Amino acid sequence: MTVWRTSYKFVKKIAQRICMRLLASAITGEDRVTGIDNPRKVRVKRSSLTLFNDTFLRACRLEQTKTVPVWFMRQAGRYDADYRAIRERYSLVEICEHPEVAVEVTKMPVDKLGVDAAILFSDIMIPVGAMGLPFEIRENVGPVIASPIRHERDVERLQVFDAQEKLPHVLETIRLLSNELSVPLIGFMGAPFTLASYMVEGGPSRDYLQTKQMMVSRPDLWQQLMDKLADMIIRYGREQVEAGAKALQVFDSWVGSLAPGDFVRYVKPTMQRIFEGLKPLSVPLIYFGVNTGELLGEFAATGASVVGVDWRVPLARARERVGGGVALQGNFDPAMLFAPRSEMERRALEILKQGAKDPGFVFNLGHGVKPTTDIDALKFLVDVVHAFDPLAG
Numbered sequence: 001m002t003v004w005r006t007s008y009k010f011v012k013k014i015a016q017r018i019c020m021r022l023l024a025s026a027i028t029g030e031d032r033v034t035g036i037d038n039p040r041k042v043r044v045k046r047s048s049l050t051l052f053n054d055t056f057l058r059a060c061r062l063e064q065t066k067t068v069p070v071w072f073m074r075q076a077g078r079y080d081a082d083y084r085a086i087r088e089r090y091s092l093v094e095i096c097e098h099p100e101v102a103v104e105v106t107k108m109p110v111d112k113l114g115v116d117a118a119i120l121f122s123d124i125m126i127p128v129g130a131m132g133l134p135f136e137i138r139e140n141v142g143p144v145i146a147s148p149i150r151h152e153r154d155v156e157r158l159q160v161f162d163a164q165e166k167l168p169h170v171l172e173t174i175r176l177l178s179n180e181l182s183v184p185l186i187g188f189m190g191a192p193f194t195l196a197s198y199m200v201e202g203g204p205s206r207d208y209l210q211t212k213q214m215m216v217s218r219p220d221l222w223q224q225l226m227d228k229l230a231d232m233i234i235r236y237g238r239e240q241v242e243a244g245a246k247a248l249q250v251f252d253s254w255v256g257s258l259a260p261g262d263f264v265r266y267v268k269p270t271m272q273r274i275f276e277g278l279k280p281l282s283v284p285l286i287y288f289g290v291n292t293g294e295l296l297g298e299f300a301a302t303g304a305s306v307v308g309v310d311w312r313v314p315l316a317r318a319r320e321r322v323g324g325g326v327a328l329q330g331n332f333d334p335a336m337l338f339a340p341r342s343e344m345e346r347r348a349l350e351i352l353k354q355g356a357k358d359p360g361f362v363f364n365l366g367h368g369v370k371p372t373t374d375i376d377a378l379k380f381l382v383d384v385v386h387a388f389d390p391l392a393g
């Protein structure tokens, strides 16, 4: 009897999944593939019947898609009441330490907003803690480090860790997500300059005086720090992809504070080494920064496959600067999520028309979602992007 009931349930579940899959592809007309899109990495077991929306990955690979993929930086966050409720019980670091909670938070925007990619819920500082430098995240301030890096011994003490050993919960979160998600999971790391800015200043900064001072007056020590962070980033990136991340974004939020000559001299070689090291993983590699208008050409020359653009640069100009062979991601001003709907739509269409001129465009904001954003504005924006036909222009 029990055997019969179990097999009936099993057959019913399979039949339901097949029906859902057929229905979804009939409705969207989008190409759907099974969970496995990189046969080399089938180490992670996944259901072969999961619906999988690969529009984001295809746009990153410069393939023509029927709709423009969209996701938002900081798409899991305080604008969402359910997230705020979870934050009342867990700190940001605690969420990261509990895979079941991190999974739930990562999935929230996918379910609620209908975005085409998920981003791992974590923070760029999590691996800094694992390197042996304790930090704290202060609300409305950002990461704070009590004993910042100033001397050789501080750099020497930093460990290039094994995530299996130091951050097993992060890898577990990725494994769970890659089994459950119907969209690709983006893993991420902070880039060396941006991480160094917190590690050297001891917290957020307006002008990065200590960081830039170390860069120019102790180029040897600076390079030692860049090298150690690059080693960490390559190793941690590889572990994230092996656990199931389908793309990696390297956040260099504050590198736009550098003059182009300084970027080329003090940062670019390290970024080239990082993307060279991550390339064998065969996943899209996104390089993002704010205020990087003058650096976009250099960004494209680092070896990244997708370049993030903020709203200060029109996308057509960004395309001129990066040239061909690289996808673009951006560049809606997060402040414009507070504009009237008609104005939001007008601006989104302007971006879509420029961005989708060539294959290889991912719609995003130019920076993260602001905590006071209305969730309905985000949903509206997703709908506008999905209604746009990139082939019709």
Ligand SMILES: Cc1c2[nH]c(c1CCC(=O)O)Cc1[nH]c(c(CCC(=O)O)c1C)Cc1[nH]c(c(CCC(=O)O)c1C)Cc1[nH]c(c(C)c1CCC(=O)O)C2
Residues within 6 Å of the ligand: 072, 073, 074, 075, 076, 077, 078, 087, 091, 092, 119, 120, 121, 122, 123, 124, 125, 137, 138, 139, 140, 141, 142, 143, 188, 251, 253, 368
């Ligand atoms: C610079 C940077 C940090 N963290 C990150 C960056 C690069 C992107 C950027 O430029 O915004 C990256 C980051 N941080 C967080 C994510 C989660 C994934 C997602 O985008 O949804 C991602 C991708 C969670 C978070 N990380 C943080 C929050 C907000 C605090 C909270 O809601 O608990 C979230 C959701 C905290 C944090 N952590 C950091 C800052 C500046 C802050 C903001 C402080 C505040 O406003 O309270 C460092």
